[in-house]
Amino acid sequence: MMTVRALIFVFCILFSNSIFSQNTQIVYLSGTDAAHTVDWDFYCTDGQNSGEWTKIPVPSNWELQGFGTYNYGHDWKKANIKLGKEHGLYKHEFEIPASWKGKTVNIVFDGSMTDTEVKINGKLAGEIHQGAFYRFKYDISKLLKYGKINLLEVDVAKHSSNESVNQAERQADFWIFGGIFRPVFLEVLPGSHIKRAAIDAKADGSFKSFIELNGPGLGYSVAVQLFDLEGNQMGQTIRDKIEDGNVEKWISGKFENVKSWNPEWPNLYDMKISLKKGEEVLHETTERIGFRTVELREHDGFYVNGEKVVFKGVNRHSFWPETGRCLSEEHHLTDIRLIKEMNMNAVRCSHYVPDKRFLELCDSLGLFVLDEVTGWQNSYDTIVGPKRVKETILKDENHPSVVIWNHGNEGGWDFANEKGFHEYDIQKRPVIYPWLLRNGADTHHYPAYNYAIGRYINGNDPFMAAELLHGLYDGGLGAGLEEYWKKYQSSPLHAGGFLWVLADEAVLRTDLEGTVYDGDGNHAPDGILGPHREKEGSFYTVKEIWSPVQVKPVTINRRWNGKLFLENKFIFTNLKDCSFEWKAIKTGFDKTENEITGKGTCQSPFTEPGETAAIKVNFGKALQKADLLLFTANDPHGNELYTWSWPVIQTDEKAAELIKMIAGNPSEIEVSESEKAVTVSIPGLEVSLSKMNGTLLSVKNRKGVVSFTGGPVPAGGNTEITDLQWSKEPGKNFTFEITTNNYPEKIKWTLEKNGLLLLEASPLQNELRDIDFFGISFNYPEEKCKGIKWMGRGPYRVWKNRIKGSNMGVWDKTYNNTVTGESFNNLVYPEFKGYHGDLYWAIMQTTESDFTIISETPHLYFQLFKPEKPKHLAGGTHPPFPEGDISFLYEIPAIGTKFKQPEALGPGSSKGYFRGHKGDEGYPIKVWFDFRSKE
Structure with a gap:
């Protein structure tokens, strides 16, 4: 203070x-x-x-x-x-x-x-x-x-x-x-002064300025000078006389060798405008400007500096939990940095005019801004409205970041008030109506994937949803975005979209006892970020999908030729100005750390926006020992655009390596039977299986009980046991085989003499439709779980329609019970519970005894308990989970948005379908368990 x-x-x-x-x-x-x-x-x-x-x-x-x-x-x-x-x-x-x-x-x-x-x-x-x-x-x-x-x-x-x-x-x-x-x-x-200096600076260096004085005078003139941000004058001073008695003056000119402004290269200049009487300077005012040209071309698109623009944006409230709408420099910087970190190039100021400082930072750091006059779903009248339109323009007119005016939101307008934009804005920026098709742009909110007849990709006008994929809890936002974006990019009329919304708007209640952050039920927790800008999983999904460098799909293994094909999705930047680096990693396991087997940089290709080029990764012999390859693209300013990762080896290869590493000395297996169970044991381990259905009844090691039980049971289907057989020959492993009349038709347990337990569940052969999830499940008490270390996609959970943004690696996270969008007083990310992708191995850290799971099945999903249901559930934001606590799955569900079930978000969000044939060489669920005590 x-x-x-x-x-x-x-x-x-x-x-x-x-x-x-x-x-x-x-x-x-x-x-x-x-x-x-x-x-x-x-x-x-x-x-x-x-x-x-x-x-x-x-x-x-x-x-x-x-x-x-x-x-x-x-x-x-x-x-x-x-x-x-x-x-x-x-x-x-x-x-x-x-x-x-x-x-x-x-x-x-x-x-x-x-x-x-x-x-x-x-x-x-x-x-x-x-x-x-x-x-x-x-x-x-x-x-x-x-x-x-x-x-x-x-x-x-x-x-x-x-x-x-x-x-x-x-x-x-x-x-x-x-x-x-x-x-x-x-x-x-001063007594005689410039009351207003409106500037329209174009990309070619030309400008015009409207000067308004506070009163008339005699012998007045105006001078315009341009300076770079180091204070060096650009070009010559431009002068003109003001006719005696006039209070308004237009002045124009052109400055050579200026660099235009855009979000990728936010070049700024200071324009000093001086009011003079003879040689006496009466008043000087300086405006920080950028030279850029904005157009909305009918039946075509938005253009900036002659280039067609696709807005990758987000809606932003001016908000912080402890200060409400009163923000600091650091609040503004935090939001802009996070927006740009997600590879966005635009922000919509919903639903009101932002702080001037926010716009200054958007100018200097580089963001397109949609500046909005308030009117949520009702409008100002024709008395108040024109005044607010005028105030908006007079405050914000010279910011190069402001490229579009929004006149209200979702009906929050009186069309009669629009004329004020055209009267006062000398740049004649487009005026749009968020959710209308009007003034040459279709901005319909929350379109379903198959929207619409005669509009959007089937229409005749540039389209961009001013509000897209309404987030709530962990739904929407990144989930479904990939398919929407691919579809929209198929149309030349695609102008972008603005996700709803940047951050959960949970306010600190000073009127309630204790520390209470209130999101007003499900009204305000719509963000990609938590209220203090905690990153949710969709943050990284958006970052990958909207990266201006895209890597074409590729399979990488130890025989890979080193070629990656890069698409340049920038608007104004050649990839020659970016930098690229790679790293090969041998992953650690349990207490060991990752090892870098090689790293280097790549020659940046000369690739204009819209073009695709090959880049060569000269990895030498680095992949021969590696498990993963990481590839990073950096923008011209040194900021990471995205780091992609690929497994170099298959799951069965990694499993063979780990099994060899952890296998114990062979021991003779002992078998005993009771009325309900078959119990097998080696020194330090005892496993009991049900004689009724082959499920795991109990596990004990030197430390005591390991409460992993109750499976395998089918997740997503019903089955009946038709036969059970177990055998143990002297000097051999123990096997227990289960036959059923449905999936999985064959289940086989094998306890090996080295102390490892193997489960094999045969792949699906018949046809299944409308699958939410599919695989096998087990039980484990959630209260006994302390954490997990695993190799697979992470560190965030995934949904069927939000795989992007999760990278291959070795991850470690501690148990938490975060309910996304509700746990504001104990908001821990990444969330612990949920679905995880591409399991290679996992070490469950528990209060009993840690145990290890190793998968041989490629692209296997791993369910880790069930996230709690939010109290104020809406739309499709709480997908189903199997009955078990820990599941191994071929298929998982998609997540919806606040207003839509997943099926409305495109084919990739629909329920699963599978059809197999006899003779298919499919992939059984093949999982190893090491329940032995490490002590």
Whole structure:
């Protein structure tokens, strides 16, 4: 928190450095962001801590500071929930230097929720501002006491007196807060000054600028200079006269040798515009700009700098659990870095205008931005609406990142208010209506895979879902994205999509005992990230699918020729500017670590966007000892795009190696029988199998019982035992064979003299339809499991329609009971429970005795217990699981979204189908168990 003394110091520095300058001076009355605040006097009229004057940090949302009433936007229609309509009264004193007399002093609010009345020294600064997310200002020059202390009083009403504002902002599907949540500052300008400088800078270096003055003058001129970010002037100064008496001026020109702006190469410049009278500089203002050209070509697509753009984006709320909509520099940076880490190039600011600082960072780090005027599913009226449109454009017009204006969301518009965009935006950026086909773009939300007749890939207009694959818990988002994307890319009208949403919006409730993070049931946990930006599994799926470098499918083994074929999915970047590296790994096992058997870099191929090229991995003899090959693509700025991994060896090869490693000395096997069981043993191990069905009844080793029992039983089918036989010849292994009338037709247990137990279940021969899962299951008490180390796809669980993003490797994770989107007070990722892919081996870490599982079956899924069902289940976000605790499966289910069952997400999300034939040489489930105590 910034102290008053520190604030005065900043004030004095700003003043002393600029007293003889004609630049705009900015003096903060509040703090600059959530991490740097200033205490003001505060009085809350209702709810928590109401009825007395106290202090509050500014900027902030008052609920998060322990005042007022928490409400989610849907609460207005719930009779049992109090709808907080409190006011927040603010007071703050500030000193104005006497030397400011004759200057223009504006007080500027960057965001206040919602109706805001401002008084200076007891007098109204202007009309009450209505609308929560917009920059507004008042000229208070005539209300100030120069050389004296001045009093600022602000009355903020959480709900508006204008019902259309409430319907647009307060009755929405997001948290609604109160308070001055963005900075408040003084803007100090010379008596004659530039009131507005709108700039349209094109990719070829040409520009035009609309200059608006605060008043007319005689003998005025304007000069435009361009500087790179090191302060070097680019080209010559461009000058033009302003006709006497005019307050508006258009000026244009062209700068040579400028680099255009795009998200892959976010080149920026400072444009200084000076208002002069003769040789005297009256006022200078500097705008940081990028040169880029934006077009929406009818029946074609969105173009930036002449290149067709595919937006790979996400919807983002301005939100942090402990600060609400009041954000810090680090919050903005965190979100932008994570968005770019997922290989996204765009963000939609849903459902309101973002902080100015967020846009500045999108400019410099490189993201396309869809800037949205609020209106969730209802609109501002034609009195308030045009004012909010104007404020949006005047604040954000010069940001190169802003390439599209969104006029509301899902019906949250009045078409009559659109004209304001065209009137004020000199760049004439496209104006879209998220979920409509209008103004040349189809932005329908949450399309099913087979959508639609005459629209999207079957339509005549560029299409992009402004909201795509509605996440909830672990559903949607990455799940289903691969098939959608492949289908959409088949159309030249494909313009991209924006996933819903970046992060779970769970807020810290200061009105409840303890530390409670509240996502309002299933309304807010829709993110790819947790509320504190914890990465869910879909994060890596999106990262792989949307990587601008794609690797064509390839099989890698020890006879591989070293060629990978790379597709360049960049828009503006040649692969020659990227870097590529590889690593071969011999995997560790149990207590041993991975060993690098070779590594190196690859020559970057000259490959333009849209082209495919071969790249050579010169691995020498590195693969002869390796189990895995890793290949990494890095962008021109050194950021990892993705690391792919492939197994070099088959599961049966790795199994043979491990079995040889862990096998004990041969011992004679002893067999005994009871009425219900056959018990076989060697020194240190005893295994009992049911004489009724061949299932595992008990396992004991030197440490005691290992509670792995109850299988194998079919997962996803029914069967009846037709025959059981067991045998043990002297000096031989013990075998127990089970025959059934359905899958698996043959099951065979073998206890070898070396102490290892082998299970073989014959492959499916007949036809099965509409399969959720298929394989065999066992039981193990969840409470006795401490963790797992395994080789396979990880570290996150997988679903049938979310395999991408999970990489081959050796992974280790501790038991947790995370319920994605609900366990906000103990949110541990990756989740422990669920389906895992491509099992090679696993060591179950337990409170009893660790045991090892080794698979010989390729592409075998491994179920590890059942995730708990979320309390507020919706759509297809809780797929089925087998009855058992630990399963080995050929097939697993897909996961759906908040609004759709998996079957609506494409063929790859549908239920499974299998048909075999007699004579097929299929792949039995063949799994080894080592239950022996390691001590």
